[in-house]
Amino acid sequence: MRIALAIARKELSLFFTTPWAYGVFTAMVALSSFFFVNLLATFQQVQEQAREVTWAMMPPDMTAYRNLTDGVMVQLWGMVIIITLFIAPFLSMRLFAEEKRNKTFELLMTAPVRPIEIVLGKYLGGLGIISATLGLTLIFPLVLSAFGHADSGTALEWPTVLLGYGGILLWGATCMAVGMFISALTESQMLAAFLTFAVLLPWMLLSGVAQATEEPLRSVLTYLSFDAQLQNMLKGILDVQTLVFFASVIVFSLLLTHRTVEARRWA
Amino acid sequence: MAMIEVQHLTKRYRDRVAIDDLTFSVEEGEILGFLGPNGAGKSTTMKILTGFLPPSEGVARVGGFDVFTHPLEVKRRIGYLPEAPPLYPDMTVHGYLKFVAALKRLPARELKGEVERVAGLTGVTHVLGRLIQNLSKGYKQRVGIAQALLGSPQVLILDEPTEGLDPAQRAEVRALIKSLAGKHTVILSTHILPEVTMTCEKVLILNQGRIVAYDDLRKLAGSQGTSESASLEEVFIKLTAA
């Protein structure tokens, strides 16, 4: 475990020394701020409209805008998930591909280190990187709870907000696991990023495909869809099924990565 | 028992035979020089000995352990300088050596002293705080050697250790390697013939993946010619002429 931690620490400190890290942070903050501001504007409009005609007269799909949690945060988290889908592949691509390109993979593979320690170390490092990136978005609920107010009161429903944030972290952790596996398959970082995106995006959209199919396929596809699984968590519903689903995807990706690293011995 | 034992080692990359049925051994404390033209299979042999590549056929043992079935035992005993020094450009020399020391499982309390020791041996003490990407080629090579020496492994496998060094540095590294004889078992590869004469006791000449000469340096080079290095050159050219 000490070795895994040393690798994770190296991964993190290298990440923070590159300008790349700050580019990613900027992208994350800029994109989510953009959506945040837009959501706030919409929220305000709907609230004003409702004040004139009372909530009873508002169309039913507007009821989410009665409070800041459903009207802003839940929707913002939904956007952060999309942003993560675009950003995470650029964070996971380096994990193995760069070592191979740099020839430092030879150092890792000839040190007295087990493949599992390399994989766990890399993944822990990856988790640190994605958490740092996603951690920046916590600023939005903090801003809201400090300055926001709505007809239904100023308070954010923190349990819902935090569960949603947990869903985002779980999603980020899943993206990194899948991305790490793909990064272990190639020397090219760009190819790794592209392939990761090409795997995650259709997987994300599976719930849409599911709507067009018949039972029982429909339930199966819906269960397998990232989007459907995440929506529940964002709304504040914690389902063991969801946790099992994401944990399986992560563990499976780690096992595949391990096999790929180990396979060198048998090549 | 020999420290390094190689029997009928063969490596094929798809249908290209990189090394073909190599058998040799290196006694404890001995320095063996690998010679051979480009593409002879020197690096491939070293990559198999260090457990980076699996052999297609044959066995390699280090310290009595099979490289393929007991990779961890073997890797614990080896310090390896690959053909391209495995460096992280964005790390400082000090940070890099500490990381490699951790990979080699050196106890935390020995780490600092050990990094200073190898830095002193390879003459990189005054660049410890600098980023690796800003070092000259020769200094990068020295950091690569320093990394291999961390933890005083019993066996050192050095792929062209003097590559990229100026003549003065080259002499220093040569002297360093020579001083390791007796305590460490060393395999080094090089294109520079006099280097073999100066550092090695035994030499193995590879050509197109096969052993064309494997003997004591004296026996190989001493019979004819005026100076040792000149005659080794003759032997080399004669044996590797395709």
Ligand SMILES: Nc1ncnc2c1ncn2[C@@H]1O[C@H](COP(=O)(O)OP(=O)(O)OP(=O)(O)O)[C@@H](O)[C@H]1O
């Ligand atoms: N990854 C690879 N895939 C296919 N062929 C390879 C690979 N690596 C090496 N080879 C081939 O194996 C043979 C031996 O290469 P190797 O690198 O071991 O030679 P070398 O003696 O180290 O040469 P040099 O003196 O140029 O470093 C060469 O013909 C080379 O083209």
Ligand SMILES: [Mg+2]
């Ligand atoms: Mg070579």
